[in-house]
Amino acid sequence: RALAERAGRRCCLGWDFSTQQVKVVAVDAELNVFYEDSVHFDRDLPEFGTQGGVHVHKDRLTVTSPVLMWVQALDLILEKMKSSGFDFSQVLALSGAGQQHGSVYWKTGASLVLSSLSPALPLHQQLQSCFSISDCPIWMDSSTTAQCHQLEAAVGGPQALSCLTGSRAYERFTGSQIAKLFQKNPEAYSHSERISLVSSFAASLFLGGYSPIDYSDGSGMNLLQIQEKAWSQACLDVCAPHLEEKLGSPVPSCSVVGAISSYYVQRYGFLPGCKVVAFTGDNPASLAGMRLEEGDIAVSLGTSDTLFLWLQKPMPALEGHIFCNPVDAQHYMALLCFKNGSLMREKIRDESASCSWNKFSKALQSTAMGNNGNLGFYFDVMEITPEIIGRHRFNEENMEVSAFPGDVEIRALIEGQFMAKRIHAEGLGYRVMPKTKILATGGASHNKDILQVLADVFGAPVYVIDTTSSACVGSAYRAFHGLAGGTGVAFSEVVKSAPQPSLAATPNPGASQVYAALLPRYSALEQRILSTAQRPLE
Numbered sequence: 001r002a003l004a005e006r007a008g009r010r011c012c013l014g015w016d017f018s019t020q021q022v023k024v025v026a027v028d029a030e031l032n033v034f035y036e037d038s039v040h041f042d043r044d045l046p047e048f049g050t051q052g053g054v055h056v057h058k059d060r061l062t063v064t065s066p067v068l069m070w071v072q073a074l075d076l077i078l079e080k081m082k083s084s085g086f087d088f089s090q091v092l093a094l095s096g097a098g099q100q101h102g103s104v105y106w107k108t109g110a111s112l113v114l115s116s117l118s119p120a121l122p123l124h125q126q127l128q129s130c131f132s133i134s135d136c137p138i139w140m141d142s143s144t145t146a147q148c149h150q151l152e153a154a155v156g157g158p159q160a161l162s163c164l165t166g167s168r169a170y171e172r173f174t175g176s177q178i179a180k181l182f183q184k185n186p187e188a189y190s191h192s193e194r195i196s197l198v199s200s201f202a203a204s205l206f207l208g209g210y211s212p213i214d215y216s217d218g219s220g221m222n223l224l225q226i227q228e229k230a231w232s233q234a235c236l237d238v239c240a241p242h243l244e245e246k247l248g249s250p251v252p253s254c255s256v257v258g259a260i261s262s263y264y265v266q267r268y269g270f271l272p273g274c275k276v277v278a279f280t281g282d283n284p285a286s287l288a289g290m291r292l293e294e295g296d297i298a299v300s301l302g303t304s305d306t307l308f309l310w311l312q313k314p315m316p317a318l319e320g321h322i323f324c325n326p327v328d329a330q331h332y333m334a335l336l337c338f339k340n341g342s343l344m345r346e347k348i349r350d351e352s353a354s355c356s357w358n359k360f361s362k363a364l365q366s367t368a369m370g371n372n373g374n375l376g377f378y379f380d381v382m383e384i385t386p387e388i389i390g391r392h393r394f395n396e397e398n399m400e401v402s403a404f405p406g407d408v409e410i411r412a413l414i415e416g417q418f419m420a421k422r423i424h425a426e427g428l429g430y431r432v433m434p435k436t437k438i439l440a441t442g443g444a445s446h447n448k449d450i451l452q453v454l455a456d457v458f459g460a461p462v463y464v465i466d467t468t469s470s471a472c473v474g475s476a477y478r479a480f481h482g483l484a485g486g487t488g489v490a491f492s493e494v495v496k497s498a499p500q501p502s503l504a505a506t507p508n509p510g511a512s513q514v515y516a517a518l519l520p521r522y523s524a525l526e527q528r529i530l531s532t533a534q535r536p537l538e
């Protein structure tokens with residue numbers, strides 16, 4: 001019955017080429033996920049010898065992944081789908097996501113191979129000699145600090161680069177990675193006829209030709225002008241020569257970039273008219289999967305806490321990353337990462353709630369909003385937003401104190417983490433609106449008392465969502481959006497019938513007054529810590 005049920009369902013596929021696996025979901029016209037599968041690099045392709053899908057090099061800075069492992073993973077997952085009886089002829093369109101910032105270098109002549117694949121053979125046998133380097137730099141790489149300095153210097157400094165491309169220079173961003181390849185291996189660079197991101201590389205496999213880079217994932221390269229949606233010539237020139245022709249022109253993320261290659265029609269039974277919608281980065285795809293709308297904010301509470309923001313008017317800064325919005329080409333999105341996330345929460349739980357989440361919750365229930373003016377900063381590892389380390393506690397007179405009672409400590413941690421999120425989000429141009437929804441996900445989103453503080457600090461309702469496959473689901477939604485006409489049709493309209501997130505917390509009465517007083521104090525104290533931290537030791 002399951003097979004028969006699957007047979008007649010018109011659907012879209014959503015792919016995710018992430019760090020550890022290739023994953024796919026099938027979503028039907030009612031936007032229900034009815035099929036999913038995955039291939040795990042370490043487990044299913046052990047011959048590549050990766051750990052967590054990557055190779056960390058001896059210098060401990062360089063991190064790469066073998067491109068042929070990604071190719072072979074696609075062969076495997078399509079074979080798995082075929083043997084499970086998946087009916088490819090029902091697929092109307094597909095789109096996908098890739099880990100951001102990584103880059104793939106197609107060797108001169110590869111496009112001819114890509115456009116004439118034999119359906120009798122798997123992809124990896126035919127693409128063996130199509131890449132000028134076999135180990136692709138990915139987002140975990142941090143070996144390009146020199147190239148980052150060159151890039152920032154070329155455009156007038158970090159803030160100038162951030163205004164231009166949405167971020168100051170980061171080691172993992174593609175521009176610096178291409179610059180490093182050109183400087184260290186000019187031969188490989190000159191033998192590359194095309195450079196793709198992981199997302200556009202994956203789209204190219206389905207297209208049977210080079211897929212363009214989309215505006216949203218292209219915003220993670222330090223090369224794309226996010227206002228003009230065009231490459232910055234100044235940034236291209238400082239990275240490598242003739243770079244624009246190797247990148248091709250960027251396209252709106254909802255573009256239909258072509259029909260699926262005949263290779264998939266003949267080998268797997270896809271329809272010849274199956275459309276390929278531009279692939280994008282995993283985080284932009286997750287934003288689509290969470291169906292974030294204008295004014296919303298998504299908080300992923302994990303080892304590190306990540307904020308997804310929807311921005312109408314971005315204010316580029318020296319922290320965070322602003323990307324073109326993947327579902328609305330006029331707007332933007334931003335990522336803000338807070339390194340001291342769940343590990344910090346667990347440490348305070350162990351110290352002040354005797355290792356019990358139950359006691360932790362009771363402490364939050366028994367202390368008042370605003371914590372009687374007590375404020376705390378808890379950064380046991382160097383925080384990146386902002387760059388502070390250590391624990392700093394202040395009483396209601398802004399006097400630094402060395403300790404708080406257990407319950408006060410617990411509320412100070414959680415209120416501090418969420419006030420920081422609101423302050424730094426607003427620094428990038430985010431504003432809470434009357435229609436704002438906060439979407440919470442990740443481990444700590446199972447704790448209602450923690451979510452209550454989140455609702456109080458932002459003065460907005462908190463919903464919990466399951467984001468296990470949000471990049472895949474977002475990609476399938478974007479495939480439906482591209483099918484429906486893309487830019488001419490509102491993404492929110494296309495996905496309005498999808499399952500709704502569940503309401504978990506609404507702000508307590510009086511919350512906005514309490515935090516309207518506390519937020520400026522928190523911000524001023526953060527500046528005080530930053531300035532004292534930077535003053536040379538007396």
Ligand SMILES: O=C(CO)[C@@H](O)[C@H](O)CF
Nearest residue numbers: 019099100101139282283
């Ligand atoms: O570097 C990142 C975003 O800037 C990561 O979230 C990667 O996209 C993970 F694949």
